[in-house]
Amino acid sequence: MLKGKVAVVTGGTRGIGFETVKTFCENGAKVILFGSRKETVDKALSSLKDSNMEAEGYFPNLNDYKEVESTMQEIKEKYGHIDILVNNAGISQKGPIEELSTEDFEKIINLNVNAVFNVSKAVTPIMKEQKGGVILNTSSMVSRYGQPSGIGYPTSKFAVNGFTLSLARELAPFNIRVNAVAPGITKTDMVAALPEAMIEPLIQSIPLGRIGETRDIANAFLFLASDLADYITGVVLSVDGLARC
Ligand code: NAD
Secondary structure, eight states, X not given: OOTTOEEEETTOSSHHHHHHHHHHHHTTOEXXXXXXXXXXXXXXXXXXXXXXXXXXXXXXXXTOHHHHHHXXXXXXXXXXXXXXXXXXXXXXXXXXXXXOOHHHHHHHHIIIIIHHHHHHHHXXXXXXXXXXXXXXXXXXXXXXXXXXXXXXXXXXXXXXXXXXXXXXXXXXXXXXXEEEEEEOSBOOHHHHTSOHHHHHHHHHTOTTSSOBOHHHHHHHHHHHHSXXXXXXXXXXXXXXXXXXX
């Protein structure tokens, strides 16, 4: 589905991002994954190699625009084009508002929002020049309903939705599609490590009767990145088994 495409996936070293990297590789894309540190990038690349897949890795500081821009230019020069960007790197937050510092709040916004701006801005001239591309963002089900604790996280994901809908309008005349996927609770390492007693009530609250797998989210990214979604832009696609919490 992605034969001949070049894709950049931020936060591609584990969880949803790593699954997306694998899915894109399986579907014929040349994938460049971004991580936060050399060690985690190397670990992800060697794990791909063990499965006979190949990718390339970088670890730019996503909050340093100049560094992001030069990395994207380097990739463009090496491969000639960047067709797909998946803004997936993200962190979450817990705790009541009185216990969160300004720095805690800024940390979330810096990665979940400002980094999405930086990487999207850096790829835009490349996609405009090649007359097309796809930018995909990772939102969350909390971007629709909020969450009762850790205010920075839902705030950041509401911003991701606004960014997605607006950039889709701005870039549609350039044949650049911008969409987001809003996962529900998804079985990454963190969720898998939760005790059964915590997971069971969560499952009970999901109408489709199970927690999301990383593959569910990667498949949504695959569809939206592919030519099958050629006429879809400005969409925030829920992939959550109808979880509404
Ligand atoms: P994860 O913690 O397993 O992976 C996060 C990724 O982000 C890693 O590759 C990590 O290297 C990268 N990252 C973290 N901090 C970084 C930084 N400062 N600079 C650059 N990269 C950094 O997380 P996940 O659960 O796979 O989540 C991926 C995305 O999906 C996030 O945007 C998250 O908000 C969203 N999401 C996850 C769930 C869930 O239940 N797992 C639900 C809804 C949305």
